[in-house]
Amino acid sequence: MLDIKTLMLVLALATVVSVVGLLIASLLNRQVLAIRYWAAGLACFFTGLFLQVASPPLPLWLSAVAITQAYFVIWWGTRCYRFSQRLPRFWLVMMLIGLAQGLTFFILSDSLRWSIVFHSSVAVVMCGLTIRELWKLNLGQPLLPLFWTLLWGVHGLVYLRRTLLYLFDSHYSQVTSFEQAIEIEALNYLEGTVFLYGFSLMCVILTTLRLQQALRRQATRDPLTDLLNRRAFEEAALNALALGRRGQRPLTLLLMDLDKFKSINDQHGHKTGDQVLGAFAEHLHAHARTADLICRFGGEEFVVLLPDTDRDQAQSMAERIRRSWAEVVLDTPNGPLATTVSIGLAQTCHDPAETLYSLLEQADQALYRAKQNGRNRTEQADGLRLSALEGAIV
Numbered sequence: 001m002l003d004i005k006t007l008m009l010v011l012a013l014a015t016v017v018s019v020v021g022l023l024i025a026s027l028l029n030r031q032v033l034a035i036r037y038w039a040a041g042l043a044c045f046f047t048g049l050f051l052q053v054a055s056p057p058l059p060l061w062l063s064a065v066a067i068t069q070a071y072f073v074i075w076w077g078t079r080c081y082r083f084s085q086r087l088p089r090f091w092l093v094m095m096l097i098g099l100a101q102g103l104t105f106f107i108l109s110d111s112l113r114w115s116i117v118f119h120s121s122v123a124v125v126m127c128g129l130t131i132r133e134l135w136k137l138n139l140g141q142p143l144l145p146l147f148w149t150l151l152w153g154v155h156g157l158v159y160l161r162r163t164l165l166y167l168f169d170s171h172y173s174q175v176t177s178f179e180q181a182i183e184i185e186a187l188n189y190l191e192g193t194v195f196l197y198g199f200s201l202m203c204v205i206l207t208t209l210r211l212q213q214a215l216r217r218q219a220t221r222d223p224l225t226d227l228l229n230r231r232a233f234e235e236a237a238l239n240a241l242a243l244g245r246r247g248q249r250p251l252t253l254l255l256m257d258l259d260k261f262k263s264i265n266d267q268h269g270h271k272t273g274d275q276v277l278g279a280f281a282e283h284l285h286a287h288a289r290t291a292d293l294i295c296r297f298g299g300e301e302f303v304v305l306l307p308d309t310d311r312d313q314a315q316s317m318a319e320r321i322r323r324s325w326a327e328v329v330l331d332t333p334n335g336p337l338a339t340t341v342s343i344g345l346a347q348t349c350h351d352p353a354e355t356l357y358s359l360l361e362q363a364d365q366a367l368y369r370a371k372q373n374g375r376n377r378t379e380q381a382d383g384l385r386l387s388a389l390e391g392a393i394v
């Protein structure tokens with residue numbers, strides 16, 4: 001039969017391996033903040049184990065505070081993962097929780113039973129909260145939340161059983177050392193070792209997933225406006241066109257160009273120009289439906305593809321966007337700034353010869369007319385011009 005000291009040593013070694021692994025992973029993947037908290041949480045856990053070995057002479061409640069605090073740090077890291085950002089007041093929250101625990105454990109210090117009951121019930125609650133964080137996130141991978149739940153769920157159940165036994169079982173309510181409770185403590189340490197490796201593995205998988213998402217985003221989004229970039233738009237638009245053609249449903253394209261944008265850059269600077277581009281992207285988002293594809297086509301040119309939308313519906317949408325944009329006054333370092341947009345509109349005719357590029361060409365000609373006719377207006381394309389199709393890619 002394994003004794004407590006051996007089990008503790010195995011768990012401590014597993015923790016060291018996990019902490020070192022996660023620290024290396026966090027150095028390699030600096031963009032994913034959560035892994036740093038997860039590594040810090042495990043380091044906290046290791047400190048708790050070390051303090052446990054050193055008690056006495058150190059009081060046992062010190063180790064209980066460190067181990068319980070580890071759950072709070074890991075939970076915080078999982079929240080940062082969910083929000084994809086650093087959350088404020090980490091140190092303050094951790095200090096307050098640490099102080100509250102320190103005080104509670106200090107009061108309970110002479111009772112191993114109550115110290116364990118308190119520490120285990122906090123762990124059960126934190127397991128539940130940590131599971132919840134991942135379920136609130138749409139990972140797009142159903143297996144990961146399930147594995148996370150299994151891992152934290154079993155861990156929580158082991159702690160729940162421990163809490164209940166120390167609360168209600170007459171044998172455990174009398175014990176004064178871990179050795180006297182070897183049956184449950186052995187399970188606790190063995191499960192803890194497996195849990196640590198499972199948790200570290202999950203941390204690395206979640207970090208990889210986040211990096212993959214970031215890479216996919218970088219490949220498909222325009223960094224300034226976060227709209228679809230040209231390549232991603234073309235891919236999605238070709239699909240939308242094929243679907244529309246198959247269902248014989250109308251589809252319209254709006255090509256937009258901010259008016260006199262060069263003079264905005266010249267008069268207010270490039271930074272303000274960028275601010276205008278960002279604001280216009282948000283404006284488009286606010287007016288588009290979820291099915292619409294919005295893209296920064298290049299420079300100060302934007303495209304919106306409207307599936308299931310005919311020429312008249314698209315015209316009123318384009319006019320809504322144009323009019324409301326003319327009323328937007330931006331607060332820039334040089335004072336208030338308002339700009340306008342010109343729009344070219346083209347609708348599919350489901351001609352077999354029609355392509356995305358011929359549609360764009362038609363919208364571009366309409367846009368050119370809008371500029372020629374004084375800007376801040378919407379012009380419609382006349383229809384499919386076969387001359388525009390020469391050399392078009394289907």
Ligand SMILES: Nc1nc2c(ncn2[C@@H]2O[C@H](COP(=O)(O)OP(=O)(O)OP(=O)(O)O)[C@@H](O)[C@H]2O)c(=O)[nH]1
Binds near residue numbers: 260263265272299300
């Ligand atoms: N700030 C900023 N400017 C950009 C960006 N991309 C392109 N531009 C500028 O956008 C301006 C486009 O100017 P033009 O194509 O001459 O057109 P315009 O001044 O908008 O005039 P019209 O289209 O005829 O109304 C150029 O000065 C580009 O340098 C960008 O990412 N940020």
